[in-house]
Amino acid sequence: MRSEFRTLDIVKYLALAMILSALPISLVLIGVLPSGAIQLGALSPSIAAFVFAFANGGKDALYSLLKRGIAWRAPTHIWFFALFFLLIPAIVSVYLTGLITGNAFSLESLPPLVSVIPMIVVLTILAGFGEEYGWRGYLMPKLMNGHNAVVASLIVGLAWGVWHMPLFFTPGSVQQEWAAQAGMFSAIAGYTLFCIVWSVQYAWIYVHSKGSVLLAAIFHGAGNAWIGGYIDVYRGDVTGVFVFTVVMAVCSLLLYLAFGRHLGGRKDQS
Secondary structure (H helix, E strand, C coil): CHHHHHHHHHHHHHHHHHHHHHHHHHHHHCCCCCHHHHHHHHHHHHHHHHHHHHHHHHHHHHHHHHHHHHCCCCCHHHHHHHHHCCHHHHHHHHHHHHHHHCCCCCHHHCCCHHHHHHHHHHHHHHHHHHHHHHHHHHHHHHHHCCCCHHHHHHHHHHHHHHHCHHHHHCCCCHHHHHHHHHCHHHHHHHHHHHHHHHHHHHHHHHHHCCCCHHHHHHHHHHHHHHHHHHCCCCCCCCHHHHHHHHHHHHHHHHHHHHHCCCCCCCCCCC
């Protein structure tokens, strides 16, 4: 019975997150809100998590969830991983993409390194905390009640990818550009796969930081900054996005091979 309740609870959560995400997109498309309001949808996973935490556990559950957003105690190497790791696969992928497409990449073309700092701060606040109270704060521990860390992360990654689907139909979004180049199915499937493989890396941070939403948010913000802001694996050609997804899959596979299905955490950790 508890398993059935958890499954239903997770489905309800994802449905609310998607409705809240689609709402600002719809209002922009019909001209009620300006185009920049689409970004409000990024807050929907966390808002949905707050709603369900309070509905299911009252103010104590909500407070417990919120408190994990300031949980900073974690090994130093976890902090370095969250802040800087994505720089490595991003650089590898743009060089590989250059070999495939003939558009060579040079580190000299990058802006000053200091320019990434405000990107990380802003993206951690908006995209990181906007989403990670939901994905890694609410959904991940529920799934880890009945699954190991890797399986739980794959399910979260699938939900995360599905949640992004409305953006592929939103005029002016980068996801729609990918769909125009690669086809709608390939673009959605490729990006969903990216979310799934990236989610394994989040799970590694999760189990080694005792479920810190703060570290997940920083990993999200720093990742978006390195991937899309500073290095920019896309660079106007969706080939770069697909190459980056493959590189990320290799990285996540190495984590699994090194740490096992619990990713170095306890079997009973949630």
